[in-house]
Amino acid sequence: MFEVTHVDPSGARIGRLHTASGVVETPAFMPVATNGSVKTLSFETVAGLGFDALISNAFVLYLRPGLEVIEAAGGLHMFMGWDRTVFTDSGGFQMLSPEFYEKTSEKGVSFRSPLDRSRHLLTPESCIDIQNRLGSDVMMVLDDLVPFGSSGDALLASVERTTRWARRCKEANRSDGQLLFAITQGGTDPVLRRRSADALVEIGFDGYAIGGLSIGEPKEVMSRILREQAEILPKNRPRYLMGLGSPTEIIDAITSGMDIFDSTFPTRNARHNGAYTFQGYLNIYRGGFKDDTAPIEDGCKCYSCKNHSRAYIHHLLRSREQTGKSLMTIHNLYFMQRLMALTKEAIREERLSEFKEEVSGPVASKYAGRL
Ligand SMILES: [Zn+2]
Known part of the structure; x- marks a missing residue:
């Protein structure tokens, strides 16, 4: 459940997302814990910094240590030793990297493990099964990403497939306690963006992420898309801008009506x-x-x-x-x-x-x- 407690004239909001592990006050920035760890920190420190939530990666954890190990520990929270909210990304984004990716079909995404080169097919159904077994509080659907600058036809195909996959994800979900967020696509095309958001809202999800942005488009274009998406998406659902980088970009996105963010930038830059x-x-x-x-x-x-x-x-x-x-x-x-x-x-x-x-x-x- 998501409650909006304040909206300012620009459309920026303050809210509270209730998950099975607690409340996430928004606007919220989540540290990235891809492998189940916020690099170089203990969870005592992460909690001490006041974070209510972090995001881990279902696909990466499925490859290593594997679901059996995490299930035997009692789920991802118990395995990591973190009792606050955990989001899990499906891993669609990582799979596009050339070292993993093989091909996308209607069934799902085929890729090779970078660890041992073994072959895997991630389908909307298996993506949800993995996240159900991990027991994260917020699961992400599997979406069909296309690179920045893709043509109208490729974008349209991505929007339609993302919608079909989102429906399959929702139908495959076997857990009541876990929230499921959809991801809109459509590149920088306002018509396709609207179409993607409308179709996903019609299926109905606990929250909506804006995907396929922050990959090379000009800043003004991103702000415009975010404002347009915020108008279409339901007011009583959180809006999550995935993987967005710099502090000023995040404030811009909050002004455009976004609620939740994650980025490796603050932690990666710190290590560099x-x-x-x-x-x-x-x-x-x-x-x-x-x-x-x-x-x-x-x-x-x-x-x-x-x-x-x-x-x-x-x-x-x-x-x-x-x-x-x-x-x-x-x-x-x-x-x-x-x-x-x-x-x-x-x-x-x-x-x-x-x-x-x-x-x-x-x-x-x-x-x-x-x-
Ligand atoms: Zn300081």
């Missing part, structure tokens, strides 16, 4: 020395930080900034110490949490567009010490 701050993006590996006694971000109340200097973290990164990557990841995820909290506050006070301008401009640093 990049810190998100309200003063801008900092590469802590750079020589200039060698003897800098300030924290990563002045005023930040995360564990890393409260306890350590840029100089220390710079030293750990240069020495290839894992702790350096952990401390960077903690800071970036804390930054994302602050960004969501400040965005929520701005929605409530109906000054989101002002906030959006501020965080992308020179006065962004005034938010550094907030929350």
Whole structure:
């Protein structure tokens, strides 16, 4: 169940998604735990940062360690040791990568395991069976993705197949307790986007993700599509923009009516020395930080900034110490949490567009010490 508690004039919303494992306050950013782990962090730390939900990958876990291992542990939550909400992605996106992908037919997607080159066919039915057995709180349908720039005919075929597969996923679901989200397709074509959303809404899902975006289209085009999709999708269902990257893009998408996000960017960038701050993006590996006694971000109340200097973290990164990557990841995820909290506050006070301008401009640093 999803309740919207506040909508501002731009269409940005605050809400609460109820799952079998608890409540997810939206707008929500989810850390990515593809293999069942938020890289370099314990779940005690992830929970301590205040995350209500994370997203794992059903297809990757099916390949390794395999469903039997996870079922024997009592399901994915028990296996990982995380009792809050878990989303599972079907893995359709990964399967498009050339190292896995073989072909798509009406039946499903054939691919080879990158681990042992074994052959697998993922169908809408098997995709749901895997997620039922994992016991995630929110399952994603299998969708038919086409690359950015695909022609009208290929896009139309993708929209129609995505609809047929979504229906098959819904019919295959054997669990009442798990929510099932559909994924709209249609590239940047407004007519096909509408057609995809309309068809999926008619079948009826617990939430809707906007798929096939953030793969090369201009920013304005994405904002337009999101606003149009938000008008079509039911008001009482969460809207999930999958795999979207930067903090400013996420605020843009919230302004366009999106509720839930995930991205590997904050964690991956952290492991590659990049810190998100309200003063801008900092590469802590750079020589200039060698003897800098300030924290990563002045005023930040995360564990890393409260306890350590840029100089220390710079030293750990240069020495290839894992702790350096952990401390960077903690800071970036804390930054994302602050960004969501400040965005929520701005929605409530109906000054989101002002906030959006501020965080992308020179006065962004005034938010550094907030929350
Ligand atoms: Zn910090």
